[in-house]
Amino acid sequence: MAEVGTGPEYDRDREVKAFDETKRGVKGLVDAGVTKIPPFFVEPPEVLGGSTWSSTDDEARARLNIPIIDLGGAGKGGERREEVARMIGRACETWGFFQVVNHGIEERVLHGMIEGARRFHELPGEEKMRYYSRDSKTKVRFYCNYDLLKARSANWRDTLLFDMAPEPLDPHEMPLACREEAIECWKNMSALGNTLLELFSEALGLESSYLQNMGSAEGQVLLSHYYPACPEPDLTLGVSKHSDPDFFTILLRDHADGLQLLQQGQWVNVTPVDGALVVNVGDLMQLVSNGRFKSVEHRVTVGAVGPRISVACFFVSNRSMKVFGPIKELLTEDNPPIYKDMPLHEFLHQCAISKFRGWRYAPFEKQV
Numbered sequence: 001m002a003e004v005g006t007g008p009e010y011d012r013d014r015e016v017k018a019f020d021e022t023k024r025g026v027k028g029l030v031d032a033g034v035t036k037i038p039p040f041f042v043e044p045p046e047v048l049g050g051s052t053w054s055s056t057d058d059e060a061r062a063r064l065n066i067p068i069i070d071l072g073g074a075g076k077g078g079e080r081r082e083e084v085a086r087m088i089g090r091a092c093e094t095w096g097f098f099q100v101v102n103h104g105i106e107e108r109v110l111h112g113m114i115e116g117a118r119r120f121h122e123l124p125g126e127e128k129m130r131y132y133s134r135d136s137k138t139k140v141r142f143y144c145n146y147d148l149l150k151a152r153s154a155n156w157r158d159t160l161l162f163d164m165a166p167e168p169l170d171p172h173e174m175p176l177a178c179r180e181e182a183i184e185c186w187k188n189m190s191a192l193g194n195t196l197l198e199l200f201s202e203a204l205g206l207e208s209s210y211l212q213n214m215g216s217a218e219g220q221v222l223l224s225h226y227y228p229a230c231p232e233p234d235l236t237l238g239v240s241k242h243s244d245p246d247f248f249t250i251l252l253r254d255h256a257d258g259l260q261l262l263q264q265g266q267w268v269n270v271t272p273v274d275g276a277l278v279v280n281v282g283d284l285m286q287l288v289s290n291g292r293f294k295s296v297e298h299r300v301t302v303g304a305v306g307p308r309i310s311v312a313c314f315f316v317s318n319r320s321m322k323v324f325g326p327i328k329e330l331l332t333e334d335n336p337p338i339y340k341d342m343p344l345h346e347f348l349h350q351c352a353i354s355k356f357r358g359w360r361y362a363p364f365e366k367q368v
């Protein structure tokens with residue numbers, strides 16, 4: 001006989017809808033004391049599996065850590081500017097990920113943001129639920145999985161989203177639990193994002209202001225993710241394998257492991273480093289750089305202890321009619337365009353259906 005909850009009598013759509021209507025997210029399940037996760041969170045074994053790089057050899061292990069780049073002296077006219085731009089370029093061409101230290105954001109601001117996110121997600125369910133929304137026009141929204149109603153399996157995480165830019169967000173719309181912390185964190189991440197944009201431009205051999213002038217990252221979305229402890233951590237994921245559909249992402253994490261990226265078909269753990277921020281290339285950057293910078297797939301596993309908290313700032317374009325394609329200055333006879341020019345809305349649609357499938361000019365290995 002089929003296991004209870006998964007047999008033919010199990011109405012998945014109804015269960016998902018009923019869960020969504022609680023407006024309490026995964027944290028609500030944990031608070032209710034579930035000891036088994038609802039079946040719609042269970043990932044198939046082929047998704048959960050996959051080998052993880054591991055090595056007993058110290059040197060090999062060291063090579064399996066994404067680069068940690070010191071931004072000290074990399075400001076405009078700084079003595080390390082060129083060196084840092086080169087390091088960032090190399091990291092984007094190989095890993096698609098790097099961590100930055102000496103980034104200029106005070107520890108107080110980062111710690112405050114993590115604690116603010118914790119305060120929000122640990123509010124009583126009745127207080128949080130008034131922010132619960134699936135309407136993408138809502139600039140402040142709390143939700144459990146943006147694609148909950150469509151995805152094959154749900155992810156074990158809740159998110160609070162703030163649409164910070166380009167239109168300013170009225171602070172009064174933000175929950176008090178993390179309002180000040182989120183504004184301060186975003187201002188700092190936004191400034192760091194501008195510096196990174198200049199460094200990305202220089203790494204590509206372009207004018208410092210080139211990428212900024214394209215308007216590819218003028219939209220900024222701050223996401224506070226909360227991954228509660230999971231009673232069956234081996235059956236589900238915090239977030240399934242994906243690449244970010246933005247230009248680039250700055251990610252703040254607490255001390256918990258879980259973030260993994262895919263390298264040569266195997267998962268590599270991105271080990272937390274005190275005070276560091278993770279930066280990763282998104283799909284739009286891969287497109288405009290004609291595949292030179294890689295948008296690498298990543299995922300988050302969950303643990304039996306928790307929560308794990310992370311805060312991501314997505315740098316995006318919100319000009320849906322603007323046409324994006326490989327930057328002409330980067331193209332040569334030896335480096336012909338491997339992607340088509342297309343309006344942003346079409347690009348995002350393609351990303352949503354299937355990453356890069358069916359619209360490349362040449363066979364292109366997405367993974368390095």
Ligand SMILES: O=C(O)CCC(=O)C(=O)O
Pocket residue numbers: 223225239244251253259298300310311312
């Ligand atoms: O929580 C994390 O460490 C990663 C989050 C992530 O991949 C995302 O927001 O796209």
Ligand SMILES: [Fe+2]
Pocket residue numbers: 242243244298
């Ligand atoms: Fe991501």
